[in-house]
Amino acid sequence: MPIVTIQVTREGSKPGNDAVTADEKAQLIAGVSQVLLDVLNKPLAATFVVIEEVDTENWGWGGLPVEAYRKQLAQKPG
Amino acid sequence: MPIVTIQVTREGSKPGNDAVTADEKAQLIAGVSQVLLDVLNKPLAATFVVIEEVDTENWGWGGLPVEAYRKQLAQKPG
């Protein structure tokens, strides 16, 4: 009876996408359910998966909203 | 000071509804708060309830998005 919760920012994974697609969500669900089956022998039918999409302004990293933090990282000299 | 979090799919409970109604939410809040009072003697005023509605494409069961899994279950021979 595992429960897997996946929190990601509400963004596309490729140019042209502005959100996680339904197909990507299906792949996430299939993938993590399979991991639970492979590692702990949990039947697929016993695993729940919940995907939570979080607006980028609601996600913080480095003490900043994530988009501001990414810009800061990108500007750092190597 | 209990916190009760209720996660459900964003769907209607009856034909004609396409979401949990405000009245149903009020009943969920009243019901689970009462359980905490009855079982653990927690005053109603000390209990927080948070209802999280999850889009069906974001909910996985059986390694599939839940609507696909329900179809699969419905097609299984008894």
Added chain:
Amino acid sequence: MPIVTIQVTREGSKPGNDAVTADEKAQLIAGVSQVLLDVLNKPLAATFVVIEEVDTENWGWGGLPVEAYRKQLAQKPG
């Protein structure tokens, strides 16, 4: 497929108990699962319940650890 998470402090509900008992946990599980059945028509077999017990020093209220806050409330003049 609802998921209900119940967070409570790790304390007894009556004098002589220093924790939530197994019987009280069973009553919490039965009670909240019944609420989901009654209000949203969710079958008992489709509901997961997770009870999380939190040490009192890990629970804050009023800007204080909960036991300190309770003492403060108790000392307030009516």
Added chain:
Amino acid sequence: MPIVTIQVTREGSKPGNDAVTADEKAQLIAGVSQVLLDVLNKPLAATFVVIEEVDTENWGWGGLPVEAYRKQLAQKPG
């Protein structure tokens, strides 16, 4: 690597606002990340913050949806 999750009702903090503003979210992120740095010496870059805004009809307190409970509190004689 702390994760801080902040759940608040989807409401404005001042007359004229009907939601938490992007600037307030940035302040929440900065503030709680700083607390983790000050108290536990966790670098800002190691802390994730997730803000979850919850519709008022999905938040329960006192056995009621929170707006109904606030009205009840406001009507209580002192």
Added chain:
Amino acid sequence: MPIVTIQVTREGSKPGNDAVTADEKAQLIAGVSQVLLDVLNKPLAATFVVIEEVDTENWGWGGLPVEAYRKQLAQKPG
């Protein structure tokens, strides 16, 4: 910056084990982090995983503590 939370009962996956082993936890972490990389192109370094082990008496299914529910399922005639 995904966060993946895995909730499982505190049980062994094989006869002779009475808990999830450190090696199984490492496999869970590797597996789900890889899914996020494969499906959404999230770098491994950007993914946090939290495993929460829940005592069986704190996990409910079918309106019962999970061990009681499993016994009930096992006794059902085919």
Added chain:
Amino acid sequence: MPIVTIQVTREGSKPGNDAVTADEKAQLIAGVSQVLLDVLNKPLAATFVVIEEVDTENWGWGGLPVEAYRKQLAQKPG
């Protein structure tokens, strides 16, 4: 009525400590409750804080249990 959940590894913040101390927990609770008051004008009495301590073997980063990942980072040439 905000709820703030703080997840940290179960480790000391200084040499000689092997866990978050009760005093540090009290400072975390005071600090984040104050942030909610300062930024969103939420009264201290309306904020709940829950601190969840997670064993290091249950926390993943970089596709590895966190202690293994830290060693890997430490060995990287600058």
